[in-house]
Amino acid sequence: xxxxxxxxIAFASKLDAEDPLFKFRERFYLSPGSIYMDGNSLGxxxxxxxAYILEVIEAWKKEAINIWTANSGHYFLYxxxxxxxxxxxxxAESQEVTVMANTTLNIHSGIATFYKPTRERYKILVDDLxxxxxxxxxxxxxxxxxLDPADAVKxxxxxxxxxxxxxxxxxxxxxxxxxxxxxxxxYRSAQLLDMKRITAEAHKRGIIIGWDLxxxxxAVPHDFADIDPDFAVxxxxxxxxxxxxxxxGFYLNKKHFGKExxxxxxxxxxxxxxxxxxxxxxxxxxxxxxxxxxQPLLSMAxxxxxxxIYLEAGIGAVRKKSLQQTxxxxxxxxxxxxxxxxxxGNPREDQRRGGHxxxxxxxxxxxxxxxxxxxVIPDFREPNxxxxxxxxxxxSYEDVYNLVEILDQIMKNKxxxxxxxxxxxxx
Ligand SMILES: Cc1ncc(COP(=O)(O)O)c(C=O)c1O
Numbered sequence: 001x002x003x004x005x006x007x008x009i010a011f012a013s014k015l016d017a018e019d020p021l022f023k024f025r026e027r028f029y030l031s032p033g034s035i036y037m038d039g040n041s042l043g044x045x046x047x048x049x050x051a052y053i054l055e056v057i058e059a060w061k062k063e064a065i066n067i068w069t070a071n072s073g074h075y076f077l078y079x080x081x082x083x084x085x086x087x088x089x090x091x092a093e094s095q096e097v098t099v100m101a102n103t104t105l106n107i108h109s110g111i112a113t114f115y116k117p118t119r120e121r122y123k124i125l126v127d128d129l130x131x132x133x134x135x136x137x138x139x140x141x142x143x144x145x146x147l148d149p150a151d152a153v154k155x156x157x158x159x160x161x162x163x164x165x166x167x168x169x170x171x172x173x174x175x176x177x178x179x180x181x182x183x184x185x186x187y188r189s190a191q192l193l194d195m196k197r198i199t200a201e202a203h204k205r206g207i208i209i210g211w212d213l214x215x216x217x218x219a220v221p222h223d224f225a226d227i228d229p230d231f232a233v234x235x236x237x238x239x240x241x242x243x244x245x246x247x248x249g250f251y252l253n254k255k256h257f258g259k260e261x262x263x264x265x266x267x268x269x270x271x272x273x274x275x276x277x278x279x280x281x282x283x284x285x286x287x288x289x290x291x292x293x294x295q296p297l298l299s300m301a302x303x304x305x306x307x308x309i310y311l312e313a314g315i316g317a318v319r320k321k322s323l324q325q326t327x328x329x330x331x332x333x334x335x336x337x338x339x340x341x342x343x344x345g346n347p348r349e350d351q352r353r354g355g356h357x358x359x360x361x362x363x364x365x366x367x368x369x370x371x372x373x374x375x376v377i378p379d380f381r382e383p384n385x386x387x388x389x390x391x392x393x394x395x396s397y398e399d400v401y402n403l404v405e406i407l408d409q410i411m412k413n414k415x416x417x418x419x420x421x422x423x424x425x426x427x
Pocket of ligand 1: 102103104105131133134183187212214215235248
């Protein structure tokens with residue numbers, strides 16, 4: 001889409017005044033005087049999330065063990081309830097969505113379910129730029145089958161170190177590939193892959209395909225009824241603001257409900273017979289059949305709060321604002337910051353980018369420290385990326401303007417030179 005922006009702060013104020021999502025900002029805990037641009041790492045706490053945690057605590061105080069059965073088993077079935085609230089984010093049926101464990105374990109679960117290597121078809125296709133845990137999980141699944149990742153894990157190389165070409169992914173889908181596992185949005189460059197095309201090409205060749213939605217869920221709506229992937233995983237603590245280490249998401253296409261879960265556990269059993277304590281596992285014919293152990297209610301409750309905000313706002317409106325805000329940020333960067341050696345590392349086209357801007361600079365690490373001292377919270381990714389994520393539900397256009405104003409001052413005065421380049425425990 002073509003956007004038209006103006007340079008001064010009055011224009012940012014005008015955009016805020018016209019913004020239909022501006023009212024949601026007050027539902028989040030924003031630190032006064034600071035600008036939060038790290039919602040793609042850990043989303044801010046909302047009052048709604050807090051209220052749902054307190055509700056669980058009250059129920060625990062009042063009901064003790066009966067917390068599971070009170071209110072017609074509301075908390076025993078809570079994962080189904082959250083699946084129903086999450087499903088609209090990806091236009092899936094509610095039975096196809098559940099919440100469980102963390103993303104890494106859910107990758108294991110998806111691959112353990114679908115990866116049945118044969119002598120001819122035994123490779124898992126990944127990409128060169130994906131997040132390390134995805135690759136670790138894929139390699140360990142390959143090793144569990146007695147195969148060598150050096151042979152059985154095939155990685156599509158990036159041509160430019162930022163993005164992966166769809167053509168290269170498709171060309172790598174050779175006859176020996178059993179499964180493809182890719183990120184919807186690249187964590188560093190924010191590249192959004194053409195999921196529909198890649199999924200269709202995989203299926204044309206009889207290949208199973210799973211997607212990691214960690215950097216898209218809550219920023220980019222997906223239409224899984226149309227894309228029709230086999231499985232997907234994601235974390236709920238980034239744009240979805242469900243809290244540090246919040247329970248993760250899992251999607252399983254309904255055509256696979258009859259498959260045997262690769263990682264089984266008693267909470268995946270059909271609910272009506274779970275407490276008969278049979279040793280024969282009879283899994284639920286839904287994504288819930290992939291549940292394993294007892295669900296962590298305290299890490300699930302905040303997700304309900306934030307999903308209710310998303311349902312009120314609408315994921316379509318969130319994407320519209322996110323695209324406009326990131327386009328505005330790119331406009332300001334190009335008009336004010338390129339003179340200092342900054343480069344925009346994310347794709348420019350709306351349909352090819354997620355919710356953050358990937359700002360590259362040789363001094364990215366020290367610039368991030370200078371930003372933090374000025375109460376701007378960015379995110380650094382090796383080797384040279386400042387990730388900036390305006391989150392539509394709580395970032396204002398004035399925040400975006402002020403961020404660029406502060407960056408301009410930091411660069412003009414070389415404020416970053418006062419900081420050390422040594423990395424900490426969590427960069
Ligand atoms: C693409 C991607 N996959 C997986 C993870 C890690 O997920 P978890 O720590 O919940 O297992 C992240 C975390 O940032 C991520 O960005």
